[in-house]
Amino acid sequence: MQLYEALAAALIDLEVQPMFGVMGDANMAYVAKFRERGGKFVAAAHESGAVGMADSWSRATGRVGIATVTHGPGLTNTMTALVEAVRNRSSILVLTGDTPAEPTHFQRLELSAFASAAGAGYERVYRPETLIRDLERALRHSVTGRQPVVLNVPHDLLRSDVEDLRTVRPPARHEPVIPGEERLDSALGLIAASNRPVVLAGRGAVVSGARESLIALSEVLAAPLATSVQAKDLFVGHPSNLGICGNLAHGPAGTALAESDCVIAFGASLNVYTSARGELFAGKKIVQVDHDPSRFGWYTAVTDTVVGDVREVAWAMVSLLQQGGHEPNRSWLRKIQTGLSTFEPGAEFADASGSDTVDIRTAAIRLDGLLPARRNVVSDSGRFVHAAWPYLHVPEARGFTAMGAFGAVGLGLAGAVGMSFARPDEPTVCVIGDGGFMMSPAELATAVRENLPLVVVVFNDGAYGAEYHKLAAYRIDPAHSFMSWPDIRGVAQGFGARAISVRKLEELDEVASLTANLDGPLVIDIRLDPTVDIAD
Incomplete structure (x- = not known):
């Protein structure tokens, strides 16, 4: 048996279901063997998406999430999602590997320095015969330290012959501390x-x-x-x-x-x-x-x-x-x-819907009643959270994740994919702004390929909305924040998802029937007025 086969077998023993990733030279051999052995591999569109999926999956399940990427740019592409997971103290393992031992290799990168810069832990497989011990140490590091860990499986070890290795032991959880x-x-x-x-x-x-x-x-x-x-x-x-x-x-x-x-x-x-x-x-x-x-x-x-x-x-x-x-x-x-x-949420503000725009607060309150009662919610970052978080609820706290510990925009869609795998019996609702959606639409293709029960609510103000109001506070023309996007409904349909556009509140009413029996992703493009300041 060669090391890449032994690693695939160890991951199967750990009951890693699923493993998120993007294949390349550093990982394609063990990913292929993992799949051949019956493991579920979710092929993300981007390495950042793979880590975001593993992060959200871990938050929802309380287990170690696994992502795998190739060396060099495959790993550097994960930086923002990795820092997000670090700031959230998520237990995830990111499998990658050193490039071949050639000093001129164009994808070479000091993996330990990269992990340190992100605030993540770092471990490596030192010799073929220590594979299981090194894998267990990395998992233990992630669980006890409550942090992501980058595990280096060097490329030059992948084809090394290994003897029969013992079964990998999952990391033990600490007994809860009870003060006297x-x-x-x-x-x-x-x-x-x-x-x-x-x-x-x-x-x-x-x-x-x-x-x-x-x-x-x-x-x-x-x-x-x-x-x-x-x-x-x-x-x-x-x-x-x-x-x-x-x-x-x-x-x-x-x-x-x-x-x-x-x-x-x-x-x-x-x-x-x-x-x-x-x-x-x-x-x-x-x-x-x-x-x-x-x-x-x-x-x-x-x-x-x-x-x-x-x-x-x-x-x-x-x-x-x-x-x-x-x-x-x-x-x-x-x-x-x-x-x-006696509290009525809608009584706290004056509805500011226009002739072809919807007040995001009113929309969130309406969606709370229209979406399936049993649901999960994953949120991206943006000014829309001032309405989405207070007014759009989940029946259980484990079903809510905010991909915002690092303040990054664009991680929400990948997080929603991870949540969908963690809690597949309930639809997952992704709330995201137009800017965040356009940073990561390729992961919608992942959701379509996997036929996930996912509702993507795009709060679309045609601008970087937070910057609009910050520019106004500087007394600078806020029009500099405007963005001319392609039609988001058309973009979603191009990826194979169903999609609707909402310009009037009553157009939301069809959401109830569209989400009653989801057989794949649905994108709801809700048009907002960027001049309405919901953060007041």
């Missing part, structure tokens, strides 16, 4: 002394599966529930759910957060968006709970901290508060719940 009662005393003292506490969940709470424990804690404390964007809709349907905390909070949530005197944050970084650049948490007691103590106080100064698995910490807090006979202020929560029960 004495470590919780200080934090619980602050919390119990508060009159208007809020329980705030971040992505770490989603990963930990902490929904039920945090709801139980909120009931003991009579505290409303809020989330960061990355934990969006973790508490959807609960009467105490405030939704997104920070600069995207709706009216009743903003009022409750302003009135609160203590925030207990579970698995949330408390970044500038969640904290509204610090203004939201000013003067409040902040208790931050995370398994990783390096996360404490990174963005926001905190009053106390607890190291531990957020689900287990929440259960421990519930138990200790109940044992102590804690009696919270329930009148404040009842007032908040009353406000939430």
Whole structure:
């Protein structure tokens, strides 16, 4: 057996399903053998798309995502998607390889330096007989470090003969850390002394599966529930759910957060968006709970901290508060719940639809009712998120991914492909701007080839919309941000997808019938007015 065959067999043993990638000299041999052995390989159109797919797949499943690309430009093409995965702390393995040992090879690249520049880990296969050990080390590095790892399988090793190798062992997960009662005393003292506490969940709470424990804690404390964007809709349907905390909070949530005197944050970084650049948490007691103590106080100064698995910490807090006979202020929560029960999202703004454009906020609210109730949502970056994130919901937090940890535009479509493979029994909705869509339309061909139940909602203002308003603030003609794209419906149809154009709100109504039984991708091109500022 040669090493490329052994690597393919090891990936099959790991039950890597699927592996995302673009073939080239560095990987085509083991990719071919992987497929011949029954492995699912998703051929992306671009290497950045392959890493974006693996990233989104990993976020949705909680498992290590696998991407493979060739050496040199194959790897450099992944840089933006790789940094996005690093910033999101995603566990993914990027398989690539050194070029042949020839100093003049035109695709040579120092792989470890590239990985370091992206903030990713780096491992390599050193000798044919160490293949399994090196692969296991790379997987363990990705899982325990919660980061992408670039694994170098040198080209010159691929045809090396190897003896029968042992079966690869998947990386073990760490047992959750549970702090002792004495470590919780200080934090619980602050919390119990508060009159208007809020329980705030971040992505770490989603990963930990902490929904039920945090709801139980909120009931003991009579505290409303809020989330960061990355934990969006973790508490959807609960009467105490405030939704997104920070600069995207709706009216009743903003009022409750302003009135609160203590925030207990579970698995949330408390970044500038969640904290509204610090203004939201000013003067409040902040208790931050995370398994990783390096996360404490990174963005926001905190009053106390607890190291531990957020689900287990929440259960421990519930138990200790109940044992102590804690009696919270329930009148404040009842007032908040009353406000939430009567809240109508559309009442917060004046609809600014025009004769041939739709207000994106109105469109998002309408789509929330028209799209299949069981769905996933993957978001690109852009000014449209001010409407898409607050108004377009998912029934389960694992079904939402925002490809925006690096602030890049154009990763959303690849992320939606990855989500579609992670959760194939429900349609995936990709929300993306016209600029982001035109950066990555080739991955629509991947979705068509794979016959994915994917709905791509393109919020099309014919401009780089955020830049339009920033230029206006500079008192520079915002028309410099205008872009003349080809017809997006025609582009989508050219790739083999169904597509419709929406210029009036009532034209959205056919979405319900078009998405009832998806048999492939559907693109919805919604025309917006770039002059309407939805971020006010």
